[in-house]
Amino acid sequence: MAQSLVLDGESLVAPGEIRRVARRVAAPDPGHLIVARAELALSLDVSIRQFKSGVEPNAIIERLAEALHQIRRRFHPEVWDVIVPIAQSHPVAHYLHQDPLTRWSFEKPRGYSGDARLLDFIYGRPEIEDAVLSSSNLGRSIYAYTRNASSSVAVRERRDILARRVDEIASARPGSAEVLAIAAGHLREGPLSRALSAGTIRRWVALDQDPISVGTVARDFAGTSVEAVNGSVKSLLGGRHALGMFDFVYAAGLYDYLPDAVAVRLARKCVSMLKPGGTFLFANFSPETDVDGYMETFMNWALLLRSEREMGLIASESVTGADVKVSVWPGSNRSIVYCEIQKPE
Ligand SMILES: C[S@@+](CC[C@H](N)C(=O)[O-])C[C@H]1O[C@@H](n2cnc3c(N)ncnc32)[C@H](O)[C@@H]1O
The missing domain is CATH 3.40.50.150 (Vaccinia Virus protein VP39)
Structure with a gap:
């Protein structure tokens, strides 16, 4: 994946760098990491169980997105930096990446975040219809949520x-x-x-x-x-x-x-x-x-x-x-x- 150019304004955005630029506060309390990891593990494990037992995808992802928002909001940015790769490597990603929008964003086929085709998934353009149609039923259900998320x-x-x-x-x-x-x-x-x-x-x-x-x-x-x-x-x-x-x-x-x-x-x-x-x-x-x-x-x-x-x-x-x-x-x-x-x- 292309790296680093964000800082000189040439673009091509590396998510790790965005988080480093955003950080402006003193070091975190070490105990907070343990709490945050535990909260994350609980949320992700609940999500997996829900996917396996056929809970409505909209409800699963809504609850998960809210839990992640709260963890990000409540904990120190350095704690969040540790949380991000743990979440990304959790097996629940296998379910979430069936959504063509989530997957395109995660894989970054153009080498940087937020490319125009990604936006086409958000706009619901005809150009991305094939990618949606060839996704699994679960992927299409998750897309129905992500394309209508507040963002x-x-x-x-x-x-x-x-x-x-x-x-x-x-x-x-x-x-x-x-x-x-x-x-x-x-x-x-x-x-x-x-x-x-x-x-x-x-x-x-x-x-x-x-x-x-x-x-x-x-x-x-x-x-x-x-x-x-x-x-x-x-x-x-x-x-x-x-x-x-x-x-x-x-x-x-x-x-x-x-x-x-x-x-x-x-x-x-x-x-x-x-x-x-x-x-x-x-x-x-x-x-x-x-x-x-x-x-x-x-x-x-x-x-x-x-x-x-x-x-x-x-x-x-x-x-x-x-x-x-x-x-x-x-x-x-x-x-x-x-x-x-x-x-x-
Ligand atoms: C999130 S998309 C937004 C596209 C469009 N403005 C829209 O609202 O749908 C971001 C766009 O910014 C472009 N971009 C990112 N960094 C840039 C830079 N430093 N200079 C010029 N374009 C950049 C990307 O190539 C991409 O097309």
């Missing part, structure tokens, strides 16, 4: 919010709106934009570090104003693209992997690419998400979670002294938070 609902809402913002911005500037999506993945908000299908967006640049995703966007949006660009946070910060100026710049599913210093530098760069009246929007999973423990263990998908306050701090550090309007708000189930920085006209 997945929030990701679909995020896609809808982005499409709506693009349309609002495009309707305020008919024919001239220029949009930049950073870490665009498969740009699944694109088909939801009425302005794009009406041809009223001047250009919508979709930048991503994964050449497979860039190729998919180039193919799927051929003949539209979408321009697929292969580039990373690092190449953007290094000034290696001449992209021009935009009315709307946004990053979704990216800040969750960026440590604060890179997050601030990227926000500053994005604001510098805004035309007067332009907006930069970035999203981040929040500490209120309740499936974090399941994601970090059985999906091996660690994220840097940020509160509304932390989002506001990134915004204020990136625009010190500038005349901008900053707003921060949570999505409807509070799993994702949004921050918008708007330049004056």
Whole structure:
């Protein structure tokens, strides 16, 4: 699996590094590890017994996800670091990995966490239907849970919010709106934009570090104003693209992997690419998400979670002294938070 690049913003996310970046507190009480291990063992063993005795998968995974969330929340991050590989190597993984979404996330066929095909499982796109149909009955039942978990609902809402913002911005500037999506993945908000299908967006640049995703966007949006660009946070910060100026710049599913210093530098760069009246929007999973423990263990998908306050701090550090309007708000189930920085006209 690809490692390490998260710290310089080039991407490709190693879950262990995310946990190390997130850690900021004093050493744990050694007794806590014993308690946490015991709680984990109990939860995992109950889950196995339930799977074997045919308990409804939804109930099993809901209970397990809540137990993992509580262990992650209550114990020290270093205790959690020990817990994660124990959970991952427990035989219950054999059941959970029958879910195509959990398995894709855990195996990371593209070499990094959170690739665009993984998101396609969350969006329920036709492209992943074969993988779902060829899964076991149990796998499909677990997928019915994971695709409707709070995190997945929030990701679909995020896609809808982005499409709506693009349309609002495009309707305020008919024919001239220029949009930049950073870490665009498969740009699944694109088909939801009425302005794009009406041809009223001047250009919508979709930048991503994964050449497979860039190729998919180039193919799927051929003949539209979408321009697929292969580039990373690092190449953007290094000034290696001449992209021009935009009315709307946004990053979704990216800040969750960026440590604060890179997050601030990227926000500053994005604001510098805004035309007067332009907006930069970035999203981040929040500490209120309740499936974090399941994601970090059985999906091996660690994220840097940020509160509304932390989002506001990134915004204020990136625009010190500038005349901008900053707003921060949570999505409807509070799993994702949004921050918008708007330049004056
Ligand atoms: C979770 S997906 C989100 C995709 C899309 N924005 C969405 O919301 O569906 C994360 C995307 O970020 C891209 N990515 C991760 N780190 C990146 C970086 N440093 N620079 C550019 N793209 C990056 C990945 O290739 C992947 O397509």
